[in-house]
Amino acid sequence: MIGYMKALQEIGVTYLGNVAQSMKMRLSYEHGTMTYCLYLAPWNMSGHNVCPKGQHCHEFCLNGSGQNKCDELARGIEGSKINRSRIKKTKLFYEDRARFMEILVHEIESKRARAKRLGYGFSVRLNGTSDLSPLAFRDPISGKNILEMFPDVQFYDYTKVYNRVKLMEQYPNYDLTFSYDGYNWEECEKFLQHGGKVAVVFYSENETLPKQFRGYNVVDANGYDMRYLDPKGSIMGLHYHKTANDYKSGKFVKPNTPFVIDLDSEIDVVWGF
Helix, strand or coil, X not given: CCCHHHHHHHHCCCCCEEECCCHHHHHHHHCCEEEEEECCCCCCCCCCCCCCCCCXXXXXXXXHCXXXXXXXXXXXXXXXXXXXXXXXXXXXXXXXXXXXXXXXXHHHHHHHHHHHHHCCEEEEECCCCXXXXXXXXXXXXXXXXXXXXXXXXXXXXXXXXXHHHHHHHHCCCEEEEEECCCCCHHHHXXXXXXXXXXXXXXXXXXXXXXXXXXXXXXXXXXXXXXXXXXXXXCEEEEECCCCHHHEECCEECCCCCCCEEECXXXXXXXXXX
């Protein structure tokens, strides 16, 4: 791509996506896979809703955790430099899709080449803090979506949009983990019974996970992010990460939502020994 750095400067960002930019992606890196991940402004923060099923979880979104937790607590949600950068990327996606796709394709090609050169596996997660269909990431000239443009690359996502799981049948290079939001268990169980994987967020003071949840085996999904490697028909157990929204007057307040399973009071679990 000609003028890649100039294009980023004009937009006001350092990159669209990157590898090893979060703890989870760094853990994947340590497991031999370089994962390119795109973090957009979640829910409707940018004025565009990138999470069509996010009404029950947007207050507890990972966007407000990690480094951005410190940024939001210090500068506020609107003042956070990370949020401002993600808003710019999201607006570019909606307002100039052609330019967004040109940069995205360039970055994926560049990171894939680097991974090959260093002897790493390579994968792409388009939705680090969003829940957009990969079909929306489409080249305006060829008409091909991103999955068709990179048939040899493993793409994966978490989603709460059940109909999107059909994309796995159409595109062998796409893997989805369905996400429990506290209100969609019927869809979760349907997906599990068809061999799918479901992510469930658990909270406990000592970050433990149950052996089973609602009759399904729980797999510790905190060691890396490559969900396409995990056993099908299982619960992907994720630890809850404290976000800036959880702090009131400087003190952490445990989230009170069915989206997060509180293991300190939950009885519908089976503990392993």
